[in-house]
Amino acid sequence: MSYLKEFTKGLVKENPTLVTLLGMCPTLAITTMASNAIGMGAAATFVLICSNVAISLLKKFIPKQVRLPSYIVVIAGFVTLISLILQAFVPAVYDALGIYLPLITVNCIILGRAEMFASKNNVAASALDGAGMGIGFTLALLAVGSIREILGSGTWFGLPLIPEAAQEAIKPMTIFVLPAGGFFVLGCVIALVNKIANRKPPEATGCAACPNRESCISVEKAESTVENTKKEENK
Amino acid sequence: MDLAKSMMIILLTGILTDNFVLSKFLGICPFLGVSKTSSGSLGMGCAVTAVMVCATAATYPLYHFFLVPMHLEYLNTILFILIIALFVQMIEMVLKKYIPALYKSLGVYLPLITTNCAVLGVTLLNIDNGYNFLESIINALGAGLGFMIAMLIFSGVRGRLERCNVPKAFAGMPITLVAASIVSLSFVGFGGLVDGLFGGA
Numbered sequence: 001m002s003y004l005k006e007f008t009k010g011l012v013k014e015n016p017t018l019v020t021l022l023g024m025c026p027t028l029a030i031t032t033m034a035s036n037a038i039g040m041g042a043a044a045t046f047v048l049i050c051s052n053v054a055i056s057l058l059k060k061f062i063p064k065q066v067r068l069p070s071y072i073v074v075i076a077g078f079v080t081l082i083s084l085i086l087q088a089f090v091p092a093v094y095d096a097l098g099i100y101l102p103l104i105t106v107n108c109i110i111l112g113r114a115e116m117f118a119s120k121n122n123v124a125a126s127a128l129d130g131a132g133m134g135i136g137f138t139l140a141l142l143a144v145g146s147i148r149e150i151l152g153s154g155t156w157f158g159l160p161l162i163p164e165a166a167q168e169a170i171k172p173m174t175i176f177v178l179p180a181g182g183f184f185v186l187g188c189v190i191a192l193v194n195k196i197a198n199r200k201p202p203e204a205t206g207c208a209a210c211p212n213r214e215s216c217i218s219v220e221k222a223e224s225t226v227e228n229t230k231k232e233e234n235k
Numbered sequence: 236m237d238l239a240k241s242m243m244i245i246l247l248t249g250i251l252t253d254n255f256v257l258s259k260f261l262g263i264c265p266f267l268g269v270s271k272t273s274s275g276s277l278g279m280g281c282a283v284t285a286v287m288v289c290a291t292a293a294t295y296p297l298y299h300f301f302l303v304p305m306h307l308e309y310l311n312t313i314l315f316i317l318i319i320a321l322f323v324q325m326i327e328m329v330l331k332k333y334i335p336a337l338y339k340s341l342g343v344y345l346p347l348i349t350t351n352c353a354v355l356g357v358t359l360l361n362i363d364n365g366y367n368f369l370e371s372i373i374n375a376l377g378a379g380l381g382f383m384i385a386m387l388i389f390s391g392v393r394g395r396l397e398r399c400n401v402p403k404a405f406a407g408m409p410i411t412l413v414a415a416s417i418v419s420l421s422f423v424g425f426g427g428l429v430d431g432l433f434g435g436a
Contacts, residue, residue, distance in 0.1 A: 021408055024267065025352050029260035068349070069320050076313040084309060102312040102359055106352045108264060179258045180420040187405075187412030195404035 006125050010132030016109045017140035018193045023109040026100050027141060028182040034157050037145030039093035041138025043082050043101060045131065048110050050078045052118040052130035059119045071114045076105045109137060140189075147185050152176030240433055242373050245366075247429050249377020255353050256385040257419040262353030266386060267411060269347070276390040280383025282344040284376065286326065287357050290319050291375040294358045295368050315358045320349045353382055389418055 016022045026044070030036045054074050055062075062070045083101050086094040094101065104110065113133055118126040149155055154162045154172035162170050175181050255261045262283070269279045294315050302308050327345045330338035348354060357378045361371040392414050401410045 024263040025260050028263060069317070072316055072320065072349070073313060076316050080309060080312055083312075099356060099359055099363065103261075103352045103356055105312055105316055106350045106355055108350065111350060175420075178420075178423060179260065180416045180423065182260065183412045183416035183419055187409040187416065190412070191402075191404045191409035194409065 003125060003128055007128040007132040010129065010134070010136040011139065012136070014133075015136040015140055015193075016112075016133050017137055018190055020112075021190070022112055023107045023137065024186075025103065026107060027144060028179070028186060030097060030100050031141055031145035031148055031182060031185075032152065032177045033096075033149050034142060034145040036093075036096050037141035038138065039086075039090075039097055040100065041134065041141050043086065043097070044104055044107065044110070044137055045134025046082050047075060047078045047104055048113060048130040048134040048137075049127055050081075050130075051075045051110055052113055052126040053123055054078075055114045055118040056121060056123045056126035062119075067119065068111070068115070071111055071119075072105065075110050075114070079105045109133060144182075144185055144189055147189070148176045148181060152178075152181060242369070244429055244433055245370055245373045246377040246380075247432070249374055250381040250384060251422065251425040252427075252429055254381045254385055254422050255356070255378045256382055257415075257422045259356070261356040262351050262382055265347055265351055266382075266389065267408070267415070269344070270386050270390045270393055273387060273390045273394075276386035277383070278341055279344045279347070280379070280386050282341045283348060283351065283353065283382050284379025286319070286322060286345075286348050287354055287375040287379040288372060289322050289326065290315075290354055290358055291361060291371050293318050293322065295361065295371050298362055311359065311362065312355075316349075316355055319354050319358070323349050353378065385418070385422075389415065392418060 010016065014020060017024075017027050023044075026040055030040045051071070051074050055071060058070075058074070079102060082104075083094070086097075086101070113130060117129050121129070146156060149157075150161060151173050152175070154160065154170070162172070173181075176185065249255070253259060256263065256266045265279055265283070269275050297314065297318065298308075298311060302311060302314065323345050327338070330341065357375050361374055364374075366374055393411065396410060396414055399410075405413070
């Protein structure tokens with residue numbers, strides 16, 4: 001029963017993109033088309049499951065001080081693997097994802113799950129957690145990608161939605177496939193999720209699950225002390 | 236003259252038309268996370284630019300004189316991320332020992348950079364685009380400066396945003412993303428600028 005929970009929590013309740021707000025870069029970059037969203041989601045899910053399993057198995061052998069570089073190397077290994085597989089079997093997806101495929105290495109979702117979950121739990125739970133988070137990520141990408149593709153190019157998975165007769169009258173809004181549209185749609189989708197869930201607004205960024213949380217907090221602390229000293233000097 | 240011209244094209248493209256944050260979506264996490272104050276944005280921007288240039292200077296020769304002769308090009312992601320992690324650590328140590336004043340102002344940003352996809356992105360793009368050594372360095376510099384400019388502009392926007400009354404569901408991240416969308420839209424205006432300035436070379 002609890003194993004089922006590890007899987008389902010990533011789908012909705014702790015959806016990595018829409019609730020914990022991690023992995024923004026690929027979400028914004030490759031969601032111009034719904035099919036790219038599936039490709040990216042599948043690749044990330046593969047890496048998430050594999051790295052979660054590997055890190056869960058290795059958790060006793062990785063020294064605490066060098067754990068983040070070790071995790072990154074494990075993740076980069078699996079990213080290289082999936083890149084080679086995609087390049088060989090689905091070159092169309094490989095070309096569409098381009099630079100964002102190797103950049104899965106530094107996707108905060110994967111590092112975040114390694115740090116928050118896989119390094120503390122057993123193999124089966126970690127694999128399910130990875131699968132759930134990966135599928136949740138894919139669903140979020142698919143939602144954003146569908147909205148952007150339908151509004152921005154008038155197609156869905158490449159199928160034209162506007163009848164040929166009406167193509168003169170109904171022009172797709174290109175702005176949605178431009179970068180600006182990506183920020184806008186993602187902002188609106190997160191706002192919608194907030195509204196439906198009736199949650200109190202989250203922090204500015206998904207800091208709770210971010211592996212960099214400590215250093216981010218130290219940045220803010222350092223800034224506030226600088227400001228305080230400035231204020232004191234002014235006095 | 237031609238060299239200077241092509242360098243200027245790469246530099247301006249990186250800063251304005253192909254801005255890393257606003258049109259390539261690289262480095263979104265620090266863009267949204269650390270851009271609350273302009274001092275923080277400036278510090279983060281300087282640190283990222285420095286690491287980008289150093290990492291490019293280190294990865295370019297390694298790729299071309301080590302990976303290519305050994306036919307190990309597919310290992311570039313692993314190698315580059317290790318180099319970046321190494322560099323961040325090294326810069327941190329050097330700054331701490333020799334320039335403590337600079338370490339005090341920049342040191343806190345350094346750990347954030349290892350997992351910044353803009354840094355790994357620029358090293359990989361340099362290889363993908365087939366740039367030579369000088370072009371790679373200029374491209375890294377342009378990308379870093381573009382990152383800094385986007386962060387600085389956005390910190391100003393956020394300063395105003397903090398004092399606005401936004402609908403409850405939009406509070407926090409959603410309204411920040413919508414604001415980023417408008418800033419990104421303004422950068423679309425630079426499209427064609429580089430071609431216009433240098434006669435479409």
